[in-house]
Amino acid sequence: MWVQTGGEANYGDLRGRVVARLLAPFKIRNILSEAAAVHRLALVRILDPIKGGRFHIPSGHVRVGNRINGRDMRIVSIGAVIGQVQVIPSGEKQWILNHRIDLRTFNEIY
Amino acid sequence: MHYLTHFASHVRRFGSILIYSTEIGELAHKDQIKDGYRRSHKNEAARQILSHYGRQHALGIRLQTIEALSKVEAVIVVEDSGMEMPTVPSGSRPRRVLKGRMKNTSTLTELCTALDIHYSNMMDEILHFIRQTAADNRRLPADPAELGLLPVEGVAQLEIPVPDFQETDRFQIHRPAALEQGHSATVALETIGCGSRLVGKRTMEIYGDA
Numbered sequence: 001m002w003v004q005t006g007g008e009a010n011y012g013d014l015r016g017r018v019v020a021r022l023l024a025p026f027k028i029r030n031i032l033s034e035a036a037a038v039h040r041l042a043l044v045r046i047l048d049p050i051k052g053g054r055f056h057i058p059s060g061h062v063r064v065g066n067r068i069n070g071r072d073m074r075i076v077s078i079g080a081v082i083g084q085v086q087v088i089p090s091g092e093k094q095w096i097l098n099h100r101i102d103l104r105t106f107n108e109i110y
Numbered sequence: 111m112h113y114l115t116h117f118a119s120h121v122r123r124f125g126s127i128l129i130y131s132t133e134i135g136e137l138a139h140k141d142q143i144k145d146g147y148r149r150s151h152k153n154e155a156a157r158q159i160l161s162h163y164g165r166q167h168a169l170g171i172r173l174q175t176i177e178a179l180s181k182v183e184a185v186i187v188v189e190d191s192g193m194e195m196p197t198v199p200s201g202s203r204p205r206r207v208l209k210g211r212m213k214n215t216s217t218l219t220e221l222c223t224a225l226d227i228h229y230s231n232m233m234d235e236i237l238h239f240i241r242q243t244a245a246d247n248r249r250l251p252a253d254p255a256e257l258g259l260l261p262v263e264g265v266a267q268l269e270i271p272v273p274d275f276q277e278t279d280r281f282q283i284h285r286p287a288a289l290e291q292g293h294s295a296t297v298a299l300e301t302i303g304c305g306s307r308l309v310g311k312r313t314m315e316i317y318g319d320a
Binding site for chain 1: 208218221227231234238249256260265266267272
């Protein structure tokens with residue numbers, strides 16, 4: 001999935017988006033507050049953009065890979081989830097990100 | 111020259127030929143010139159007549175734009191499914207939907223057990239998320255003991271309406287499903303309601319940890 005985590009200046013050509021795997025969407029209700037608000041969250045596993053999210057010249061695509069250092073799981077609000085992304089395996093725990101799957105993605109990732 | 115020979119029969123059958131009709135010009139004379147002259151101070155009126163017509167024209171276009179936008183907000187057409195969804199006012203997109211309730215996930219502990227995730231890792235991530243959110247009365251408690259008491263509902267699927275390219279009223283519905291950790295999974299992605307130029311259904315393969 002695409003998750004918007006930062007401004008357009010982040011993650012190179014990905015413009016503030018990161019690629020993540022959806023592990024578990026869930027709702028949690030804050031019954032301890034007066035508002036008793038329901039928070040709709042998702043546990044995701046972040047895939048790091050390789051080379052800062054810049055295009056891999058030979059393939060013409062951005063590549064992502066498993067995070068090696070630090071925590072790779074994150075809780076995000078489902079409002080930050082933008083949509084699905086297609087990734088194609090390329091090497092050891094690396095994936096090529098298909099930014100040409102539709103016009104919208106192609107227009108936003110270039 | 112042959113074209114002219116048809117004019118007489120055409121006028122007899124259908125009336126005056128539009129491109130040679132003086133009616134349009136006469137009407138324009140009233141709307142574009144006389145009304146503008148009446149609203150001018152009659153002194154060097156030509157520029158005032160032109161600006162009057164320009165203003166009327168601009169206002170007409172804006173009114174039509176407002177009318178068109180108000181129609182867009184009324185209903186979203188999801189073509190392939192034949193559904194019509196009311197939109198949320200102020201031009202925002204429809205809400206994301208959580209679907210498919212998971213069994214035995216009524217607390218964070220149970221959710222972690224179902225996902226095979228260590229409870230402390232989950233708690234760390236939630237606390238990290240809470241610290242990033244604004245402090246208001248809706249905010250989740252930052253005390254792990256209190257968090258552990260809150261009711262939770264794990265779900266299997268998330269529906270995300272994604273606006274179609276250069277469209278405001280058509281959406282593709284993306285349906286990513288939760289992945290089991292440590293396994294690869296194939297997830298059917300149904301792409302709905304995006305006009306005839308888009309494919310109806312696609313299947314996207316999502317790879318888990320190998």
